[in-house]
Amino acid sequence: MQPQIYFCHFQSTCSCVKKGAFxxxxxxxxxxxxxxxxxxxxxxxxxxxxxxRIALLENIDEYGSINKAAxxxxxxxxxxxxxxxxxxxxxxxxxxxxxxxxxxGGGTILTAEGKELVRKYRLIQREHEKxxxxxxxxxxxxxVNNLYRFLERVSTKVSTRNSFIGKVVKIIKGETKSEVTMAxxxxxxxxxxxxxxxxxxxxxxxxxxVYAIIKANSVIIGSDEGDIKxxxxxxxxxxxxxxxxxxxxxxxxxxxxxxNMISAVIPNACAESLELKEGERVLAMFNAASVILGTx
Numbered sequence: 001m002q003p004q005i006y007f008c009h010f011q012s013t014c015s016c017v018k019k020g021a022f023x024x025x026x027x028x029x030x031x032x033x034x035x036x037x038x039x040x041x042x043x044x045x046x047x048x049x050x051x052x053r054i055a056l057l058e059n060i061d062e063y064g065s066i067n068k069a070a071x072x073x074x075x076x077x078x079x080x081x082x083x084x085x086x087x088x089x090x091x092x093x094x095x096x097x098x099x100x101x102x103x104x105g106g107g108t109i110l111t112a113e114g115k116e117l118v119r120k121y122r123l124i125q126r127e128h129e130k131x132x133x134x135x136x137x138x139x140x141x142x143x144v145n146n147l148y149r150f151l152e153r154v155s156t157k158v159s160t161r162n163s164f165i166g167k168v169v170k171i172i173k174g175e176t177k178s179e180v181t182m183a184x185x186x187x188x189x190x191x192x193x194x195x196x197x198x199x200x201x202x203x204x205x206x207x208x209x210v211y212a213i214i215k216a217n218s219v220i221i222g223s224d225e226g227d228i229k230x231x232x233x234x235x236x237x238x239x240x241x242x243x244x245x246x247x248x249x250x251x252x253x254x255x256x257x258x259x260n261m262i263s264a265v266i267p268n269a270c271a272e273s274l275e276l277k278e279g280e281r282v283l284a285m286f287n288a289a290s291v292i293l294g295t296x
């Protein structure tokens with residue numbers, strides 16, 4: 001499975017219908033608007049994964065029993081059996097196998113595919129939670145009456161996998177080009193080179209908050225060993241947490257030192273020559289000119 005999250009037009013409840021989907025619910029308090037959400041996946045327009053099904057798989061993996069797992073997540077044995085069968089039918093490889101015999105009469109265990117499915121879901125769920133947290137931080141001073149206008153602005157900024165929010169800490173202005181350095185939430189800095197006209201039009205100044213957007217195919221993956229000398233302004237250290245090989249390219253997800261995630265799409269030949277593997281320390285690199293900045 002190669003899940004993707006598609007961010008679409010926001011309403012008070014928003015859902016998408018590709019392989020990835022999420023819903024956002026908003027409730028207001030005296031202090032701020034709080035944001036919470038759920039993460040679910042569809043496959044061939046059928047429910048595939050959700051937090052309840054993942055919890056069921058995790059408990060099956062731990063206890064080896066569908067019956068016990070069902071009780072722990074608060075559903076009937078039949079519902080649990082129907083759920084894992086539905087997931088199994090939609091999966092390219094079996095997610096679980098039944099074992100027979102023994103004093104306990106056998107049980108159920110997850111396959112390697114099942115374990116990997118749970119791991120990837122939890123990885124994407126963490127990214128989803130970070131997105132909601134960043135969104136909530138931006139909404140601290142939003143007037144409820146202007147909520148929909150705010151959401152419409154934000155929705156235009158999350159159509160790419162690599163979207164970061166940060167505070168501008170330095171600006172070097174030139175006649176036609178300017179260099180903007182931003183401190184990213186969670187740690188690290190990103191340098192962007194944009195036109196001086198854009199700096200002025202967007203009212204970017206030291207202390208202001210901006211969005212940095214980097215296309216995944218602009219991110220270069222390199223070794224984190226030794227002193228690499230390359231003419232690239234942005235070199236962010238991190239650890240590979242996911243590798244997904246496609247026909248021509250490999251999707252690489254790197255967890256940066258501050259906890260943010262960045263995605264890269266590189267040719268399969270490059271991934272093979274670098275002998276990339278999960279858990280490996282790498283540098284996620286991209287040119288300052290590849291960074292797109294945006295503001296509210």
